Amino acid sequence: MAEAADRDSKTEEPTEKKIRDTVEKGNLPVSREAPILASLLASMAFIAFQSREGAHRLLLTLETTFENPLQWDLETGADALHLLRMFSIESGHIVLPATAFFLIGGIVAALVQNPLQFNVERVRPKYSNVSPTSGWSRIFGLRGLIEFGKAVFKFVVIGAVSGFILFGTLPTLLRTMQSDPVLLPELILEMAMKLLAGVSMATIILVAADLAMSRITWRRDLRMTKQEIKDEHKQSEGDPMVKARQRQIARDRVRKRMMSAVPGATLVIANPTHYAIALRYVREEGGAPTVVAKGTDLVALKIREIAEEHDIPVIEDKLLARSMYDHVEIDQMIPPQFFKAVAELIYFLYSRTGAKVGIHAA
Incomplete structure (x- = not known):
């Protein structure tokens, strides 16, 4: 009740100083769904440009190893370590490019929303993050309702898109049971691309709405009362009574100097x-x-x-x-x-x- 009354009293738009101070503290409007979209797009880019080559190299290594296992000596721990190192290097041709794609996607998602900024305030521990009262208000307040709406959207829309795509590929999946197993990896990659593309299209709508809502909510939270604007003006420009007194003292000094x-x-x-x-x-x-x-x-x-x-x-x-x-x-x-x-x-x-x-x- 008190929080609602306090919010209702904040009827004035935030000043430039209030916005600047808030940004300097690291409080910026961000969408939590943007990194998810970036991960989906990074996955698509990885599958399209790197997965086939990396998977082919790894499969070739595994095939060579298991078709002729006698070529490997596993009598000592050093031999096992050597074999494990070889598999790790071959796996790295898949893991490292995938990591690079996801890292670039995360950085781009952050830069698209706000300029890059280093601020310790974002990582400093705060009592409000673990306070039961603050957590209760976050869950059942306006932000909690927004998060619930996004969860419902993802469950319904994204689930429906995923189900529609999987249902469309069901006949193809049934035919693979009687086809050559060598064709199965390519089929899995093709299905993954379709699924990621459909989910990404639905997520783009969610991210656009979330970006707009996050900025509206951020701007609303920065609203000020008339008294706060007056106090800020006093701090930036100085107390009018003190400044008037200073001007009076300056005039008196000039007058005395003139008379002398x-x-x-x-x-x-x-x-x-x-x-x-x-x-x-x-x-x-x-x-x-x-x-x-x-x-x-x-x-x-x-x-x-x-x-x-x-x-x-x-x-x-x-x-x-x-x-x-x-x-x-x-x-x-x-x-x-x-x-x-x-x-x-x-x-x-x-x-x-x-x-x-x-x-x-x-």
Whole structure:
């Protein structure tokens, strides 16, 4: 009941971070029927390309051995070991290719479903795998029903296909009782190919449905609650309250640094109450005038107050102050479009005082 309620509360699609973390832990959607299909196809490939040659070599060896058994000395254990080694080598011509086909089929089945990934989480022991409670929920839950449905499909459909193929070959099997036994291996291989082909066709349908269902179930299990999305956002982006506090601290530091630089300014361009830009220009330092402070409202009033305390000229120019505020940055030279206007103000101050502008700030 609690599990169903928890699943019902997860109404949001998983985020990219949730999917990425899940994949990194090795939790991937897989079909348990895909390796079975790969084994069937590997068996067909082995019968078609390798079984005849390997079986022929093994039969030839057995025939030579049993038709003339006196050629083998079995007086000591070394002789028996030599004979056993020979049979093992000949059997290897069948076993090793078969193993290679099944190994390649398993690897292809895994790669088709998901990219190759090495992860220890998949093999690490988990209590949930041996927990009776978890096992009970797996058996009688949705996954248990899906597995039961697949078992019923395999029993009914694959059993029916196999029975139909075997029933069709029954007359041929009856005729072999009166035919040459040498033809029996070829007949068995032919029947095996038909049986594997029919079962593989039915298994392909099962695998396609299982792949789709496994991905749907995997995606559904990754769904999140709204609170989980909020918590993840806080973890990835940071707590909004903490970030706001950090921004406030940063602004306070910048403001203090600005105010400490205002006494070294050459002039302040201001809107009467709303904007203020403090500029420093000393010819010996070279370059264009530099912005040492800027602000609006209370900060602008504070800049003007400090400037007046240190006898720094404050020039009121509403349009210039507003325009410069949007285009200048602290500790940077003014943009070229303001060169002329600022140069005229500096020349005006120079003409009015009859002294070198900025001499008090040098």
